[in-house]
Amino acid sequence: MSPSNRIAVTEPAAEDFEQLPFWYGLAGVDQKDYSAEIHGFTSALQDGYLGVAVGKPGRGNVETLLDLDQSRWYYARTSARVLRLNGEPIGMLIMGAHWRLWEMMKKRGAHLTGATIDGFPLGEVDFMIAAMAMAKLHVLAVHPDQHGRGHGRRLIREALKIGKADRLSMLYGQFRSDRPHLRKFYTAAGFTVLDPGEPMPLYMATGTEGDLLVVESTETIFWTTVP
Ligand SMILES: CC(C)(COP(=O)(O)OP(=O)(O)OC[C@H]1O[C@@H](n2cnc3c(N)ncnc32)[C@H](O)[C@@H]1OP(=O)(O)O)[C@@H](O)C(=O)NCCC(=O)NCCS
Structure with missing residues (x-):
């Protein structure tokens, strides 16, 4: 060049x-x-x-x-x-x-153990690390x-x-399902591209079974682990 x-x-x-x-x-x-x-x-x-x-x-x-x-x-x-x-x-x-995860983070901390780190509830710190x-x-x-x-x-x-x-353990995003070239772009870049509207399990981050990142079928989630 x-x-x-x-x-x-x-x-x-x-x-x-x-x-x-x-x-x-x-x-x-x-x-x-x-x-x-x-x-x-x-x-x-x-x-x-x-x-x-x-x-x-x-x-x-x-x-x-x-x-x-x-x-x-x-x-x-x-x-x-x-x-x-x-x-x-x-x-x-x-x-x-991501706002949605961070809002979850704030709510989670409130009703967990009474233990604290630097004044923050222990559960909140755990979830913060996960998020x-x-x-x-x-x-x-x-x-x-x-x-x-x-x-x-x-x-x-x-x-x-x-x-x-x-x-990071995971990098993810979402795109509008009516933009199919993005499926090719992210697949070519090594991402897993879910079906339109398919939710992404958050267990890997939050440690809680059933935690899901839910999207409408008009949205498609893609994610990859970070090597
Ligand atoms: C998605 C975007 C960032 C791709 O940028 P780009 O510089 O054109 O992409 P690259 O040249 O790096 O392409 C990499 C690979 O992705 C795939 N790809 C990229 N654009 C594609 C298209 N329009 N159709 C099919 N495959 C495509 C190809 O496999 C390509 O590899 P190749 O050139 O060896 O075939 C660009 O199209 C863009 O800015 N789009 C608008 C914004 C957007 O939608 N962002 C994503 C929101 S989640």
């Missing part, structure tokens, strides 16, 4: 989050108002807590979270990367905590002008690299 065609996976800048509606739109997600999310990412980046509890295996991620206000945990467990061609953004990757063993791919998108050139695969490699450094 010539020096004038330089590809790089970079950390995001605040203005990259202004483009979130575009990237979500490519993935077929059409939310009306993105302002809260853009504000959430921008604040997390500017205040220095975006992704700070990622990639510090052992007790590191948990200890980092416990030092932060709980309202910051979600973004502290979220990673964002921008794929740039000669400095221009051509792709976006966002992965990490941290898996990450959701929220955004993985490449600019339409750049499709079919291996950039999507490059972003998957980056996601797995982040997951490995974080010692």
